[in-house]
Amino acid sequence: MTITKENCVVGIEYEVKEAGTTEVVDSNKGGEPLEFIIGMGQIIPGLENALVxxxxxxxxxxxxxxxxxxxxxNPEAEQTLPKEQFEGIDLAEGMTLYGQGEHGQTVQVTVKSFNDDEVTIDFNHPLAGKDLMFSVKVLSAREATEDEMATGVVGGQSHGGGHCGSGCGCH
Structure with missing residues (x-):
C-alpha cells in the first residue's frame, strides 16, 4: 500500500530531533500511532510530503x-505585557504558558524574559526556525472513508482489517 497525495489515512510511529542533535523533542514510540489524513494539513507539510x-x-x-x-x-511574534497579567504564576525564562487567543483558540507562548514590571512572551512555536529530523515507520496506509474525508477525523465506521478493496487511493 503506497501512500498517495490524498484520501489516505496513514498511521506512523515517529521520533523527532532537532537536526544535528541527539535530543528527542517528540516521539510516540511505544504508544499509539499518529493517524492522519494525507492532504488535510493535519501534520507539518514537509513530513506529509515526504511520506507520499x-x-x-x-x-x-x-x-x-x-x-x-x-x-x-517571526521577530514580530514577541509581545511585552505588564507583569500583573501573570499574577499567581511562578515565572521562569523558557517556560511554556497556555492562554486563549482572540477567537477562543488555545495559544501557546514561551516566556522569553521578565523583570519586576514586564514579561516578554514569544508566540512562535518552540520549534520555529529549526530543521527537524524524523525517524518514521509507516504502520498503516488505507483509503479514507467518506465520513473521514468529510469530517477530517480518523476512525469512521470501516477500519475493516486495514486493507482496501478495488479503487483504493492507497496502493
Whole structure:
C-alpha cells in the first residue's frame, strides 16, 4: 500500500530531533500511532510530503527544513505585557504558558524574559526556525472513508482489517 497525495489515512510511529542533535523533542514510540489524513494539513507539510510514496512497514529518516515544519522565527511574534497579567504564576525564562487567543483558540507562548514590571512572551512555536529530523515507520496506509474525508477525523465506521478493496487511493 503506497501512500498517495490524498484520501489516505496513514498511521506512523515517529521520533523527532532537532537536526544535528541527539535530543528527542517528540516521539510516540511505544504508544499509539499518529493517524492522519494525507492532504488535510493535519501534520507539518514537509513530513506529509515526504511520506507520499512510502508504503506500509517502510521506515526512513526524513529531514524537514524549518520552512516546511513550523516556519521561520517571526521577530514580530514577541509581545511585552505588564507583569500583573501573570499574577499567581511562578515565572521562569523558557517556560511554556497556555492562554486563549482572540477567537477562543488555545495559544501557546514561551516566556522569553521578565523583570519586576514586564514579561516578554514569544508566540512562535518552540520549534520555529529549526530543521527537524524524523525517524518514521509507516504502520498503516488505507483509503479514507467518506465520513473521514468529510469530517477530517480518523476512525469512521470501516477500519475493516486495514486493507482496501478495488479503487483504493492507497496502493
Amino acid at each position: 510514496g512510502m508504503s506500509k512497514d517502510e521506515s526512513g529518516d526524513i529531514l524537514v527544513k524549518a520552512a516546511d515544519a513550523y516556519g521561520e522565527v
